[in-house]
Amino acid sequence: MKECVACKQDAGLLAKKTYNGYLCKTCRSYLPMRIDLKSCDTDYLLGLIEAAKAKATVFTATYSYGEMYLDSVHGMFCFSKGEKNGEPTDRGDIFSINELLETGIYCTDVKNVGTNTNRVVCDIKAKVKTEKICMEYSLVKNEPCKCKPTSNGMLDITEPEKLTMFRSIFYQMIDDARYRVLKKLEDIQRLRGKITTAEQEKEWAKGVLFLDNADCTAEEVKKQQKKLMRMLHPDVHPELGEEYAQKINKAAEILLK
CATH class of the missing domain: 2.30.29 (PH-domain like)
Structure with a gap:
């Protein structure tokens, strides 16, 4: 019997060879269509399958x-x-x-x-x-x-x-x-207006960048800044993009001090 490395069941007649095992047809349906199974180890494949199942559920x-x-x-x-x-x-x-x-x-x-x-x-x-x-x-x-x-x-x-x-x-x-992102950004900014002066700048910046954790690393700040700038680029939203781009860059500057 050829055991599927993902579900541990019989991989069946339609089993496909991976780098160090086999995958059944059902588990393969959770992998990208153009993946090269023979070059992928089990841990990598299991990660892809788990992520795909989470999306497929909804x-x-x-x-x-x-x-x-x-x-x-x-x-x-x-x-x-x-x-x-x-x-x-x-x-x-x-x-x-x-x-x-x-x-x-x-x-x-x-x-x-x-x-x-x-x-x-x-x-x-x-x-x-x-x-x-x-x-x-x-x-x-x-x-x-x-x-x-x-x-x-x-x-x-x-x-x-x-x-x-x-x-x-x-x-x-x-x-x-994109509208939902803009709306959430505006809602967060309104709520942050009630925070005490001492914490206002930092909390405002975290709100603009959608960072919820108390201590943000420089890497997290830069990654989120880059992501939001792509979504709200002035070329995509000429009427609002430039304004939000300035806010996003200002927020990153505050948190990277």
């Missing part, structure tokens, strides 16, 4: 398009090659909106597959960049595009309507997450 798909699923209730999204009862079966590529540094959903490889009928198709892909990964996922292959001939003999091609609608929902989730 994830509920509200919208989907191809291999991408959104959970608008919890501000999460994931990628899965399989589906059962409307829910993704692969749970190793689940992300929180708050993890995002960069993202995009777009058409690639646009081609005319019907010379006489002007039938145009494209592939839909998504880019995800966090502090840990930078990956491109394939959502749909050969998705039909709208097109019509122009007077100069070319084709005027429009991206698929499903893509436009799905991307709009996804970007709205991102905007909602």
Whole structure:
């Protein structure tokens, strides 16, 4: 019997070899789709599985398009090659909106597959960049595009309507997450106004950076400063971003004295 290094059960006929053992199909569903099992030791894999299970416990798909699923209730999204009862079966590529540094959903490889009928198709892909990964996922292959001939003999091609609608929902989730961060920042600032003068500066700075522990290390302060600056960058929120960027930098300066 080949024992699964994660669940300690029989890994079965669909077992896959890892660096120092085997993994069953169920446990593999909690790992990223593109992971190289043979180069990963057991402790690393167990850490990934545990983290994925924590996210999968709360994830509920509200919208989907191809291999991408959104959970608008919890501000999460994931990628899965399989589906059962409307829910993704692969749970190793689940992300929180708050993890995002960069993202995009777009058409690639646009081609005319019907010379006489002007039938145009494209592939839909998504880019995800966090502090840990930078990956491109394939959502749909050969998705039909709208097109019509122009007077100069070319084709005027429009991206698929499903893509436009799905991307709009996804970007709205991102905007909602940023709004919640801004709202929490404002609420904390109002509450901190009641703190005594002696502690006011330090407590205000901790509130701005969302640092709850009593003694913040310089590393924690710098990491949180960098994270918030990315989320509230002036390029993303030109009307508010510059103001909050100044507050975030001021807060970090106070705590790093």
